Amino acid sequence: MRDIYHDELDEIGRRTLEMTKLVDVAMERATQSLLDANLTLADQVIADDKRIDAIRSELEDRAFQVIAQQAPVATDLRVLISTIHLSADLERMGDLALHIAKIARLRYPEPAVPPEARDVISQMGEVAGSLIEKVADVVDGRDVALAQAIEEEDDSMDALRRKLFTLVLSPNWQRGTEAAIDMTLLGRYYERYADHAVAVARHTIFTVTGTRPVH
Amino acid sequence: MTAVSAPSTLTASRGRGMRKFKNNLAAVLVTLAFLIALVPLVWLLYTVIGKGIRGLTRNGFLTQDLGVRTFQDAGGGVVHGIIGTLEQVAVTTVIAVPIALLVAVYLVEYGHGWLARATTFMVDVLTGIPSIVAALFIYAIFFVHFGAQFAGIWVSLALLMLMIPVVVRTTEEMLKLVPNELREASYALGVPKWKTVLRIVLPTAFTGIVTGVVLGIARVAGETAPLLILDKYTTHTNWNPFTGYQAALPLVIKDQVSNLGSSFSFTGGTATNFAPERMWGAALTLIILVMLLNLIARLIGRFNKIAD
Amino acid sequence: MAKRIDVTNLNIYYSKFHAVSDVNFTIAPRSVTAFIGPSGCGKSTVLRTLNRMHEVIAGARVEGKVALDGEDIYANGVDPVDVRRTIGMVFQRPNPFPTMSIYDNVVAGLKLRGGRMSKSQLDGVVENSLRAANLWEEVRNRLNKPGAGLSGGQQQRLCIARAIAVEPAVLLMDEPCSALDPISTLAIEDLIQELKEKYTIVIVTHNMQQAARVSDHTAFFNLSGIGKPGQLVEIDETEKIFSNPSDKRTEDYISGRFG
Numbered sequence: 001m002r003d004i005y006h007d008e009l010d011e012i013g014r015r016t017l018e019m020t021k022l023v024d025v026a027m028e029r030a031t032q033s034l035l036d037a038n039l040t041l042a043d044q045v046i047a048d049d050k051r052i053d054a055i056r057s058e059l060e061d062r063a064f065q066v067i068a069q070q071a072p073v074a075t076d077l078r079v080l081i082s083t084i085h086l087s088a089d090l091e092r093m094g095d096l097a098l099h100i101a102k103i104a105r106l107r108y109p110e111p112a113v114p115p116e117a118r119d120v121i122s123q124m125g126e127v128a129g130s131l132i133e134k135v136a137d138v139v140d141g142r143d144v145a146l147a148q149a150i151e152e153e154d155d156s157m158d159a160l161r162r163k164l165f166t167l168v169l170s171p172n173w174q175r176g177t178e179a180a181i182d183m184t185l186l187g188r189y190y191e192r193y194a195d196h197a198v199a200v201a202r203h204t205i206f207t208v209t210g211t212r213p214v215h
Numbered sequence: 216m217t218a219v220s221a222p223s224t225l226t227a228s229r230g231r232g233m234r235k236f237k238n239n240l241a242a243v244l245v246t247l248a249f250l251i252a253l254v255p256l257v258w259l260l261y262t263v264i265g266k267g268i269r270g271l272t273r274n275g276f277l278t279q280d281l282g283v284r285t286f287q288d289a290g291g292g293v294v295h296g297i298i299g300t301l302e303q304v305a306v307t308t309v310i311a312v313p314i315a316l317l318v319a320v321y322l323v324e325y326g327h328g329w330l331a332r333a334t335t336f337m338v339d340v341l342t343g344i345p346s347i348v349a350a351l352f353i354y355a356i357f358f359v360h361f362g363a364q365f366a367g368i369w370v371s372l373a374l375l376m377l378m379i380p381v382v383v384r385t386t387e388e389m390l391k392l393v394p395n396e397l398r399e400a401s402y403a404l405g406v407p408k409w410k411t412v413l414r415i416v417l418p419t420a421f422t423g424i425v426t427g428v429v430l431g432i433a434r435v436a437g438e439t440a441p442l443l444i445l446d447k448y449t450t451h452t453n454w455n456p457f458t459g460y461q462a463a464l465p466l467v468i469k470d471q472v473s474n475l476g477s478s479f480s481f482t483g484g485t486a487t488n489f490a491p492e493r494m495w496g497a498a499l500t501l502i503i504l505v506m507l508l509n510l511i512a513r514l515i516g517r518f519n520k521i522a523d
Numbered sequence: 524m525a526k527r528i529d530v531t532n533l534n535i536y537y538s539k540f541h542a543v544s545d546v547n548f549t550i551a552p553r554s555v556t557a558f559i560g561p562s563g564c565g566k567s568t569v570l571r572t573l574n575r576m577h578e579v580i581a582g583a584r585v586e587g588k589v590a591l592d593g594e595d596i597y598a599n600g601v602d603p604v605d606v607r608r609t610i611g612m613v614f615q616r617p618n619p620f621p622t623m624s625i626y627d628n629v630v631a632g633l634k635l636r637g638g639r640m641s642k643s644q645l646d647g648v649v650e651n652s653l654r655a656a657n658l659w660e661e662v663r664n665r666l667n668k669p670g671a672g673l674s675g676g677q678q679q680r681l682c683i684a685r686a687i688a689v690e691p692a693v694l695l696m697d698e699p700c701s702a703l704d705p706i707s708t709l710a711i712e713d714l715i716q717e718l719k720e721k722y723t724i725v726i727v728t729h730n731m732q733q734a735a736r737v738s739d740h741t742a743f744f745n746l747s748g749i750g751k752p753g754q755l756v757e758i759d760e761t762e763k764i765f766s767n768p769s770d771k772r773t774e775d776y777i778s779g780r781f782g
Contacts, residue, residue: 397620
């Protein structure tokens with residue numbers, strides 16, 4: 001029964017998943033363009049951000065329409081409200097990847113990341129990648145336990161950011177103010193990325209259980 | 216070169232002509248059947264009114280009886296028949312209607328078991344009784360067993376058996392037509408069942424019940440067999456249905472029939488035979504009587520509605 | 524005046540057929556409770572056992588207890604007619620008495636129950652009941668016109684006025700808006716919100732959005748299987764039922780996955 005309604009809900013779910021994949025790719029490329037000073041990759045990330053924004057608009061419109069016309073209740077309603085919230089978070093994550101790519105572009109042809117910071121940045125990129133993968137699983141499978149794991153991984157991202165901060169603030173920092181500012185911003189961007197991932201996980205927990213997780 | 220327009224699906228349907236023809240044919244046949252069915256009714260009315268109007272409009276036709284007049288004597292009327300018919304039918308109605316109402320109410324509102332099924336069955340049987348059998352029944356009980364004499368009351372009792380089933384059936388149908396929701400609304404207010412039947416169901420079905428009673432009256436007003444077996448004709452008016460012979464309109468008609476075609480004169484030569492005009496006059500009177508009762512019933516129904 | 528209803532171990536039978544099994548719930552006074560569920564699940568049947576109206580059908584019987592402020596209405600010696608004087612009912616199709624005027628319809632319950640009230644007392648009852656039913660302004664100048672001459676929504680409000688004129692403790696409503704247009708439906712829903720300040724109201728509805736709009740508590744009934752008796756699956760605050768019901772069957776029903 002209500003095939004059109006359920007098909008639309010399924011389609012919204014699929015498009016959400018697509019959006020997480022786009023964000024994943026964007027962040028991966030942004031990190032790589034940063035570390036390799038790859039202008040083409042950076043430009044691609046910058047251009048592709050439009051697609052992420054477009055999906056967010058689409059998801060919002062679709063969810064709104066279903067709510068207006070189909071009077072969804074219970075789980076269906078929670079899914080739609082959560083979709084509206086987490087699509088905003090995902091778009092923000094895409095924008096953060098965009099900012100990272102812009103820093104890479106700005107410093108070209110010099111690599112934006114000095115050798116002493118490469119390790120940390122690289123690890124942050126890996127954590128980001130791992131996080132978005134888990135987020136995709138959580139959104140797809142609605143696995144509440146996995147959402148727990150995301151919170152913990154966010155803590156490791158915070159730790160990395162503090163490490164980067166310590167590096168920049170140490171008296172051994174030779175690279176100057178511009179580079180220091182770049183590193184600070186990058187650290188912030190990766191950290192915010194992780195925070196938004198956690199937000200997405202929390203919205204999904206609400207969808208599944210009907211209660212907002214305490215944090 | 217003119218463009219060829221595509222055929223419109225609304226006007227170019229192939230079977231249209233055939234359908235129209237069938238439609239018209241059906242309409243014609245139905246109208247024809249109706250007219251054919253009307254023929255006997257119209258013919259009857261035309262005949263009775265045509266032949267009876269002369270007797271009916273004679274001076275005193277409705278106010279005098281025939282007294283000592285023979286079929287050759289002018290004057291007189293059929294008031295003895297009118298009084299007799301009215302009284303006999305009235306007695307029947309007064310006894311039949313309460314009984315029939317109670318039976319119908321029982322069958323529709325209360326009866327669910329074997330007694331209801333038996334009662335319905337008996338009512339069905341009574342519906343089919345020929346009037347002469349009903350008359351013989353009364354004869355067997357009261358005349359043979361109790362040694363009663365010919366009088367109007369026995370006719371009433373026989374007519375009772377003919378009227379009750381008719382009124383029961385029509386009342387039943389009218390009661391069933393009352394929507395169950397009305398009864399439910401009443402019960403839901405905390406009104407007991409008997410009061411619901413009395414104050415809600417019966418008033419709602421009132422017009423229909425009255426129509427049913429009138430139908431019953433129409434059924435019995437012209438029955439002749441009980442009159443022949445349980446009563447004897449007299450040309451004098453008898454106001455007492457319990458004692459003595461009492462005339463009725465069908466008996467008047469029958470009496471005139473036996474005098475038709477005779478032109479024997481007491482005074483020699485051929486004489487005018489007043490039997491035909493009296494006969495048709497009496498027939499017309501009977502028809503008008505039943506029609507009047509019908510009108511009264513409709514007026515009662517209308518009055519009932521306005522009173523709301 | 525509004526009373527509390529406690530239903531314990533209610534089983535309903537039509538002759539040999541077990542229609543509803545093992546129902547337990549409580550309804551607080553001055554609240555609105557909605558019964559929802561697919562066709563044939565027994566919600567109307569349960570509603571009718573609350574004022575012993577199911578007994579109108581031959582062979583219908585009940586096991587278990589239905590208590591009104593603690594008194595079992597199925598106890599020995601309790602007359603169903605008395606029960607129905609305390610628990611009123613409004614039906615799916617408006618059913619004003621056709622032979623009576625609007626005035627007579629409103630006081631029908633009082634008059635037919637043999638009450639002796641003066642004309643001025645009756646006038647007062649008519650005005651109060653029609654005001655409470657939001658119908659007074661529309662009909663005050665034609666009280667002696669037949670009740671059947673009103674529109675569907677007005678007729679239903681007349682039936683509500685008739686039901687509350689006898690001052691019941693509980694008002695049962697069996698799909699009261701099913702036969703009405705959307706505007707009349709909303710008018711009656713608003714009326715229910717006003718009435719709940721004085722009466723305990725139980726409403727059976729096929730329209731889930733109506734149940735969500737109108738009720739404080741919702742009870743979901745369902746058949747356990749084809750040919751099996753109906754049962755109460757879940758009863759809870761309406762807000763919870765429609766945002767996060769406990770039972771998956773409830774969720775499936777309100778999301779339109781069956782029924």
